[in-house]
Amino acid sequence: MEKTMRAAVIQKYRQRNLTLTTVPVPKIQETDVLVKIVAASLNPIDLKTRDGKLRFLLDYRMPLILGSDFAGIVEQTGSRVTNVHVGDAVYGRVQKNRIGTFAEYIAVDQNDIAPKPGNLTFEQAAAIPLVGLTSYQALNDLMQIKAGDKVFIQAGSGGIGTMAIQIAKQMGAFVATTTSAKNAELVTQLGADQVIDYHTTDFDRVLRNYDAAFDTMGGDLLQKTFKIVKPGGKIVSLPGLPDGHFAKSYGLPWWKQVVLWLANGSIRKLERETKVAYQFLFMKPSGAQLRIINQLIEAKKVTPMIDRVVPFSQIQSAVDYLETGRAQGKVIVRIADH
Structure with missing residues (x-):
């Protein structure tokens, strides 16, 4: 049966x-x-x-x-x-x-x-698992954050944001994030060095020369993120459009790769103008990386x-x-x- x-x-x-x-x-x-x-x-x-x-x-x-x-x-x-x-x-x-x-x-x-x-x-x-692996792969694998780097993390009080802030701080980064005023204390306790109330302040008016940015919002906010990252820096996006590197590595058929290439025209233009690299992240499961995260959790350096x-x-x-x-x-x- x-x-x-x-x-x-x-x-x-x-x-x-x-x-x-x-x-x-x-x-x-x-x-x-x-x-x-x-x-x-x-x-x-x-x-x-x-x-x-x-x-x-x-x-x-x-x-x-x-x-x-x-x-x-x-x-x-x-x-x-x-x-x-x-x-x-x-x-x-x-x-x-x-x-x-x-x-x-x-x-x-x-x-x-x-x-x-x-x-x-x-x-x-x-x-x-999902937020931990997503944050680790963005910060470690794609951005290759090192001590002293300045990192901007969108939406710090969300599921991804609360984890990404903690992991970035363990890598020795200076972290700026956006949240509402009622969540400012939470993200500060997690380690955020600069907290921006998105209700009252546009982050692209107060941040400059960041080494990397983790975009979790997409749309207009992704385009604004290009203003705050210095030339040679990196933007990793979750909700943005998949880029050509992802399309090829994921094995999409040629016509879907063409569609994405055409749709990404505005992003490629921003990359050329700002000399900032854009990468789309589609997180991959990994027991090995979860074991690395385990060490941070069991040492009480990262808390869900x-x-x-x-x-x-x-x-x-x-x-x-x-x-x-x-x-x-x-x-x-x-x-x-x-």
Whole structure:
């Protein structure tokens, strides 16, 4: 008899409300583990996926279980799994073609998970993988931040911002960020050196000669960011358009690469005028990098910021709240008790 689980699914793109239903437990492959999920994290990418805004890059089959990162307990291992055992407490971010953490179980490759930090609850651990890996890959892999660099991080009180500020400070950077006045104390406690109230001040009027900037907003704010980074500096963007390097490395067909090249005309013009390099970041799962982040967490140098924890039965209220954009840190769904 096929084993089933509860899951929150959409039947079509732009379906506003998730449906809690019963679906088969995913089958594992040779290098996979089956994890019983204790907690899962909500992220803006879930909203974009739900609304079909990523279909140009990722067009999922329906019905679709949303959700990208999780913390839980290993219940089964594939025949070629070597570094994970049944009963292990783990956390991770699944590959983009294997999303589905808003469910009681997930099948995930052994290389995409890491041991849950010993000093975190499952809810706290679930808040880490996507924002932690995104921040680390932006700051370390793409920007190559070093001590003394000046870094601008947009939206410091959000899920990405609260993590990126902490990691940037551990790299020895001077950090400026934007937030509302009510969140200024929070981002200062996280380590921000200069806090700009975006309600009253345009960041591009007060910041200059930054080595790098982490754009989490896109649109006009991305274009303004080119004004504050010095020649030779770098901008890494999450919501901006994919660049040519990404399009090729991701293996997009030639016609999609052409579409992106044409759409990026204004960004390429800004790059030429300012001599600032632009890169689009589509984060990659990595158990190895999560282990690096584990060291910072267990040394209490990085702490997950959680706005609220919601029971699985009320996941729609969590989605609705995330959509308001008012969350301070992460919104977590508790899938199971432990």
